Amino acid sequence: MLALLKQKSYRDRTLQTLFVGGLAVMLVIFVMTARTNLEAQGMTSGFDFLERATGWGVSFSLIDFSTSDSYLKVIWVGLLNSLFLGVISMSFATIIGIAIGIMRVSGNKMAELIGTIYVEVFRNLPLLLQAFFWYAILTTLPKPRDAYDIGGIAFLSGRGVYLPGLNVSGLSVFLSAIGLVIAFAVWLNLTTSRRFAKMMPKEKTARARSIWLAWGFAACVVMAMGRIPDTPLLNLPYLKGLNFREGIRVSPELLTCIVAISIYGGAYIGEIVRAGFNAVSNGQKEAGFALGLTPWQIFTRIRLPLAIRAVMPMLINQYVWLFKATTIGIAVGFVDFFMVISTSINQSGQTLELIAILMGGFLCINYTMAFALNRVNDAIKLKGTQARG
Amino acid sequence: MTNSQSAVRISDMDKYYGTFHALKGINLDIAKGEKIVICGPSGSGKSTLIRCINRLEEHQVGSINVLGTELDDNLDNIDEIRRETGMVFQHFNLFPHMTVLENCILAPMLVRKQERHLAERDAMELLTKVKIPEQAEKYPGQLSGGQQQRVAIARALCMKPAIMLFDEPTSALDPEMISEVLDVMVGLAHEGMTMICVTHEMGFARQVADRVIFMDGGEVIEQAPPDQFFDNPQHERTQAFLGQILGH
Numbered sequence: 001m002l003a004l005l006k007q008k009s010y011r012d013r014t015l016q017t018l019f020v021g022g023l024a025v026m027l028v029i030f031v032m033t034a035r036t037n038l039e040a041q042g043m044t045s046g047f048d049f050l051e052r053a054t055g056w057g058v059s060f061s062l063i064d065f066s067t068s069d070s071y072l073k074v075i076w077v078g079l080l081n082s083l084f085l086g087v088i089s090m091s092f093a094t095i096i097g098i099a100i101g102i103m104r105v106s107g108n109k110m111a112e113l114i115g116t117i118y119v120e121v122f123r124n125l126p127l128l129l130q131a132f133f134w135y136a137i138l139t140t141l142p143k144p145r146d147a148y149d150i151g152g153i154a155f156l157s158g159r160g161v162y163l164p165g166l167n168v169s170g171l172s173v174f175l176s177a178i179g180l181v182i183a184f185a186v187w188l189n190l191t192t193s194r195r196f197a198k199m200m201p202k203e204k205t206a207r208a209r210s211i212w213l214a215w216g217f218a219a220c221v222v223m224a225m226g227r228i229p230d231t232p233l234l235n236l237p238y239l240k241g242l243n244f245r246e247g248i249r250v251s252p253e254l255l256t257c258i259v260a261i262s263i264y265g266g267a268y269i270g271e272i273v274r275a276g277f278n279a280v281s282n283g284q285k286e287a288g289f290a291l292g293l294t295p296w297q298i299f300t301r302i303r304l305p306l307a308i309r310a311v312m313p314m315l316i317n318q319y320v321w322l323f324k325a326t327t328i329g330i331a332v333g334f335v336d337f338f339m340v341i342s343t344s345i346n347q348s349g350q351t352l353e354l355i356a357i358l359m360g361g362f363l364c365i366n367y368t369m370a371f372a373l374n375r376v377n378d379a380i381k382l383k384g385t386q387a388r389g
Numbered sequence: 390m391t392n393s394q395s396a397v398r399i400s401d402m403d404k405y406y407g408t409f410h411a412l413k414g415i416n417l418d419i420a421k422g423e424k425i426v427i428c429g430p431s432g433s434g435k436s437t438l439i440r441c442i443n444r445l446e447e448h449q450v451g452s453i454n455v456l457g458t459e460l461d462d463n464l465d466n467i468d469e470i471r472r473e474t475g476m477v478f479q480h481f482n483l484f485p486h487m488t489v490l491e492n493c494i495l496a497p498m499l500v501r502k503q504e505r506h507l508a509e510r511d512a513m514e515l516l517t518k519v520k521i522p523e524q525a526e527k528y529p530g531q532l533s534g535g536q537q538q539r540v541a542i543a544r545a546l547c548m549k550p551a552i553m554l555f556d557e558p559t560s561a562l563d564p565e566m567i568s569e570v571l572d573v574m575v576g577l578a579h580e581g582m583t584m585i586c587v588t589h590e591m592g593f594a595r596q597v598a599d600r601v602i603f604m605d606g607g608e609v610i611e612q613a614p615p616d617q618f619f620d621n622p623q624h625e626r627t628q629a630f631l632g633q634i635l636g637h
Contacts, residue, residue: 202505202506281482283478283480283481283482284482284484284485286445286478286482287476287478287482287483287484287541289443289444289445289471290443290445290471290474290475290476290478290545290554291471291475291495291496291500291544291545291548292468292471292472292496292500292548293495293496293499293500294468297499301484301495301499302484305486306484306485306486309486380486382485382486382528382530383485383527383528383530383531384485384527384528384529384530384531384532385530386485386530
C-alpha cells in the first residue's frame with residue numbers, strides 16, 4: 001500500500017479524483033441550499049419568466065422590439081447592442097492604439113510627446129469618469145436647429161449625431177458584415193495555411209482576389225435585395241421643424257460609450273503596440289536598410305508585421321478586457337447587455353437566473369473571441385525557434 | 390579624383406560616437422574584384438568601418454566613395470550605394486515572418502521593381518548556389534544557423550550587388566557549421582566578387598584574401614598580402630594579436 005502511494009501515476013490520479021469529487025459535492029450542496037432557502041421565502045425559481053412580456057421598452061435596438069415582447073427577446077436585444085458597441089469601439093481603439101504606438105516609437109520628438117501625453121492622460125483616469133466627461137460634452141452640444149453642419153450630410157447636435165445612411169434593411173447589413181468576417185477567415189487560411197504553401201504565388205494572388213470579389217458581389221446582391229422600397233438608396237438627414245428626419249441617428253448615450261471605450265482602449269493598445277515595436281530587433285531593420293529598402297517599406301513589410309506578432313497574445317487579453325468595458329453603458333443609459341439584465345432583475349425579481357444569464361453571456365462571447373483570436377495567432381505566429389536575434 | 394578601378398575609396402575618415410573617437414583617419418582604397426579581410430581585437434572599429442560603407446553608421450569627417458558615388462547627405466546617393474552593396478550580418482537578420490524564398494525576393498521586387506516570377510527564378514538559382522534550394526518554402530526559424538547564414542548570403546546576392554560586405558559572418562555559428570558558410574564565401578571569391586570581410590577565420594584569409602588589414606583602437610595599423618601578413622608582421626601590435634589567435 002505504501003509502495004503504491006510512492007508511484008507517481010497512481011498518486012496523481014488519486015489526487016485528481018479527490019479534487020474533482022470534492023468540487024462536485026460542493027456544487028450539489030450549494031444548489032440544494034439555494035433551493036431550500038428560495039422555497040422558504042416563497043420565491044419561484046426557474047426560467048419560465050423568459051416567456052413573459054416585459055411591459056417596458058428599450059431606447060436603442062438593432063432589431064424590432066415592443067413592450068409586448070418577451071424577456072428572452074429583450075436580453076437578445078441587449079446582447080446584440082453590446083456586441084455592436086464592442087465591435088465598433090474595439091475597431092476604433094485598435095486604430096487609435098496603432099497610431100499612438102507608432103507615434104511613440106517614431107523618433108519624432110513632437111509626435112512622441114503627444115503620444116506620451118495621450119497615454120498618460122487617458123490610461124490613468126477611470127473609465128467611468130471619462131464616460132461622464134464625454135456624456136457631459138455630447139449632451140451640451142447645440143439644439144438641432146443650431147447643429148454643427150459637416151458638409152451638409154452629417155450634423156452634430158445635443159440630441160445626437162446624424163449621419164447619412166443607406167436605405168437597406170438591417171438584416172442585409174448584418175449578413176454583409178458576417179460575410180466580411182468569413183471572407184477574412186478564408187483569406188487568412190489561404191495565405192498562412194500549410195496546405196496552400198506549395199501553391200504558386202500567382203494562383204494564390206488570383207484566389208485571394210476572387211475571395212474578395214465574391215464577397216463584394218454577394219454584399220451588393222444582399223444589399224440590393226434588402227432595399228427598402230420606394231426610397232432613394234442614399235438616406236440623408238435633414239432638418240424639419242425642431243428635429244432632424246431620416247439619416248442614422250447616433251444617440252449621445254451610444255456615442256459616449258463608443259468614444260470613451262475607444263479612447264481608453266486606444267491608450268492601452270498604444271502601449272502594447274509600442275512594446276511590440278521595441279521587441280523587434282534592430283538587426284531586421286538594418287538588414288532592410290542594407291538591402292536598399294525605404295524606411296516606409298521597412299516599416300510596413302518588416303517592423304509592423306513583426307510587432308503585431310510579438311504582441312498578439314497581449315492584444316487578445318486587451319480585447320477581452322475591452323469587451324467587458326462595454327458594461328459602462330449602464331452608467332450613461334445605453335441599453336447594453338448589463339443594463340437589460342439589471343432592468344429585468346428590477347422588473348421580474350429573478351435575480352439568480354438573470355445573473356447566471358449575464359455571466360454565461362459574457363463567458364460565451366469572451367471565450368469565443370479569445371478562441372478565434374488565438375487561432376489567428378497560431379496562424380500568423382513565427383514558425384520554428386527564434387533563439388537567434 | 391576617383392580611380393575608375395576603385396570599388397571603395399575612403400579618405401581621412403573619422404567616426405565619433407558622441408565624444409568617443411571610434412575611427413581615426415582611415416584611408417583605404419579597394420579595387421574592383423579585390424578581396425579584403427579585416428581583423429583586429431574586439432572594439433577595434435572593424436565592424437564600424439564596414440558599416441560606414443553602406444551608411445548603417447554615419448561618418449563625421451572625410452569622405453567615402455563607393456563605385457564613383459559619394460556617400461554624403463544626399464538620400465539618392467545613399468540609396469544608390471545600398472543597391473550596389475550587399476551585406477551579411479553576424480546574426481543573419483533574416484525576416485522571421487517570411488519564408489526563405491520571400492526573404493530573397495522582397496528587395497528585388499520592392500527596390501529593383503522586378504516581377505515576381507523573375508525574382509523567384511533568380512532567387513532559386515542563388516539558393517541552389519548556396520546549396521539549400523530545398524529549404525525555399527521553410528521559415529528561417531526552422532533552419533540551422535549555418536543554413537540561415539547561407540540564406541542571408543543568397544538574399545544579399547539577389548540584389549546583384551557589385552560589392553559584398555561580411556560582418557563576422559561565422560562568429561555566431563556552431564563550429565561544425567562554419568565551413569559550410571566559408572565554402573560559399575570561397576566560391577563567391579573565385580567568381581571575382583569584390584569582398585570586404587570582417588572575420589577571424591585566418592584560414593579563409595590565407596586562402597582568398599588579396600590583402601589583410603589589421604585594425605586596433607580605431608586605426609588601420611598594418612595592411613599586407615596574407616603571406617606577408619601572417620609570416621612576417623611588421624607592427625608589434627599585429628604580432629601580439631596574431632600570437633594570441635594563432636598561438637594555441
